[in-house]
Amino acid sequence: MKLASPSPRAPAAWLRQLAEGAMALGLAGMVLAVFVNVVLRYVFDTGIVYYEELSRLLFVWLVSLGAVLAAFENQHLGFDLLTARLRGVPRQVCLWLARGGTAYVMVLVAQGSWAQVRAGMDSRSTVIGYPLALAAASTLVVAVGVLAALAAEVVRHRSRTPHSPAGSELIE
DSSP, X not given: OOOOOOXXXXXXXXXXXXXXXXXXXXXXXXXXXXXXXXXXXXXXSOOOHHHHHHHHHHHHHHHHHHXXXXXXXXXXXXXXXXXXXXXXXXXXXXXXXXXXXXXXXHHHHHHHHHXXXXXXXXXXXXXXOOBTHHHHHHHHHHHHHHHHHHHHHHHHHHXXXXXXXXXXXXXX
């Protein structure tokens, strides 16, 4: 009896489902917190202050996880006025320059985010009291996630055959 070996895409698919599930839970929590606070304000002239801070934190993480997923799916907004008109080596040079610039910026973001995470370990949020490092960690996750997406793109590009059609260097 031969066991089926897991595909190399299995961990990526599992991580994607985990991120999408976390985003769905975050969105549901954010909608519930805002809805409850709106009802409490208009009906009972009161509110739950925890919910405001919680919805802000959930929104930050929702955007961060979405940015990482968009990076892996090559769904970020792009400016391709120049590269769309280029072919061959000039196009490849521009694409590699763009990847290098993106990687450089993400390294800078990761360094700054790490400094904010360290500083936030000793600071607490005003209402809920969670460490502010939790919010700062979201940009660290974005930086590391985008760097991982860039690395995956480079690996996929190198594994293609030399006879790949023009434009196939982009993430599918």
